[in-house]
Amino acid sequence: MTDLVEQAQRAATALREVFDPTPLQHNDHLSARFGADIWLKREDLSPVRSYKLRGAFTAMRKVRAANPAQGHFVCASAGNHAQGVAFACRHFGVRGTIFMPVTTPQQKIGKTRTFGGDQVEIRLVGDYFDQSLAAAKTFCAEAGAHFLAPFDDPDVIEGQASVAVEMLDQLGRAPDLVILPVGGGGLAAGVTGYMARMAPDTDFRFVEPAGGASLTAALGAGAPVTLPQVVSFVDGAAVARIGDEPFARLKHLRPEQVLLAPEDRICITMLEMLNVEGIVLEPAGALSVDVLPTLREQIAGKTVVCLTSGGNFDFERLPEVKERAQRYSGVKKYFILRLPQRPGALRDFLQMLGPHDDIARFEYLKKSARNFGSVLIGIESTEAGNIESLFARMDAAGFTYRDITTDETLAEFLI
Known part of the structure; x- marks a missing residue:
């Protein structure tokens, strides 16, 4: 452990050849929202926009x-x-x-x-x-x-540990909690190894994308295992198998220290950080911030550092991020409506809509039916309760429909 401390400090010094320490910024918005002293270690502001x-x-x-x-x-x-x-x-x-x-x-x-x-x-x-x-x-x-x-690779882990060297120097004290994203485990292994010696009272939480929980699987098995399938949306952290060397340094973790972030929920966090704070984060870069609501009671009144690991976001993906965020938060729903083929049937449905409900998608799926037709409808509203009320009105009026918003198979082909 002493070797890693010295090596990380040397690595931090050598890195000054190419860039200054990334900022450790106090975030007023998040601090007020969660009643804590929240800081962001902005690795998204390195020369390559990641650690x-x-x-x-x-x-x-x-x-x-x-x-x-x-x-x-x-x-x-x-x-x-x-x-x-x-x-x-x-x-x-x-x-x-x-x-x-x-x-x-x-x-x-x-x-x-x-x-x-x-x-x-x-x-x-x-x-x-x-x-x-x-x-x-x-x-x-x-x-x-x-x-x-x-x-x-031990040398890579040593380099990632330089994050902790800078963080402690910048904060001037040990934080109560550090939240780290996990993919292959190099960053988590380096930071925790350094902090174990230099700030032993600091607690940690580790965040994995739900579709790439390789650390969770390894802790359960007692050794690295290869996930049978990985969701690639969080491309900076969606790793099928955590590294052997990182896991050797992380195998002591308690399972409850590792949290999973649903990919669609991460989209909400990305949009909030962009719209409220003007901070561009890629999906992996938003992991540490995304779990703050689930830790609200645990972090109240404490000093918390969230590591924003990357900001390499392709804005061509923004419509997808918005779509996923809306569907997760419940303000956008897709359903297949069985509509009678008679005059006025469509008008009857439209009268069900509330003042804040907009039709985002309308497509006949079967036009040859003699008595009924299937219609794919997407409804977008200002809050989730509006769509819930719409469904209640449709139920009362006897409309037949199927909500396919979370049906991955149908959504993949129809939406």
């Missing part, structure tokens, strides 16, 4: 120090680690080959090219990260390059 630069830079620096002849680095990444590696490659003047899934948002691909310049080649391989990772490791072995892992 990943810390681990990539530190690992590359140490490899170069041990073997100056190594001038080729390879990585696989869905985006943020790729940008950190690209930035470090240009800084050290070494060659980088970066494998990314074909499905990686264009914003992250473009920024990786910008950060790496002529030093970096990007290869888009596979629909999923695991396929990109396999291709990267095969290429790395053939090319005699150094594989720079995104999280399962």
Whole structure:
């Protein structure tokens, strides 16, 4: 543990070659809302808009120090680690080959090219990260390059621990609680390892996307396990298997310290931070803030640090984020209405709508029925109670309908 403290402090000092400490900002809005002293450690304001630069830079620096002849680095990444590696490659003047899934948002691909310049080649391989990772490791072995892992590497963990060095220096005291996002576990392992020695009384909560709960699964099994399926929406933290090295440092955690954030609820948090605070967060970057409502009673009157891990958000995804947020909060519903094929039937339904109910979607699904037709309807309102009242009026009037808002199969094909 002492070694990690010294290593993290050296890593923080070395990082000053490329950027100043990211801000630790007191957030008045969240503090007032939850009756706590809430601070945001703004890793979304690093040069690559995520904390990943810390681990990539530190690992590359140490490899170069041990073997100056190594001038080729390879990585696989869905985006943020790729940008950190690209930035470090240009800084050290070494060659980088970066494998990314074909499905990686264009914003992250473009920024990786910008950060790496002529030093970096990007290869888009596979629909999923695991396929990109396999291709990267095969290429790395053939090319005699150094594989720079995104999280399962002691040097990367050491670099991520520099977050804690800065946080304690900036706050000037130990916080009561630190909330950390978890994907592969490198950040959580580094920060908790440093804080265990320097601020042993600080408590932690760890947040995973509900569709990628690899730490939760590992704690349940007592060892890292591979999830059979991962929801990729929170692409910066949706990892099928937590790293072996990070888990070795996190296996002591209590299951109740690990919280799950539903993907659609994260969208509400992203929109709130954007609209209220003007802070752009990617889905993974919003994880730590998203769980604050579930911790309201536990954090009242305490000093809390939320780590906002990344801000690489492609605004082309904003309509999807808004849609998911509305559906989760209940202000938008989709249903299939069985409508009699007679004059006035549609008017009867329209008269059910309240003054704040808007039709966002209207589509006949079956136009050939002689007596009844199926209609896909999307209703958007100002609050969830309005739509609940609409359904109550429809029930009283004898309308036949099926709410498909949360039916993943139907929603995927119809919405």
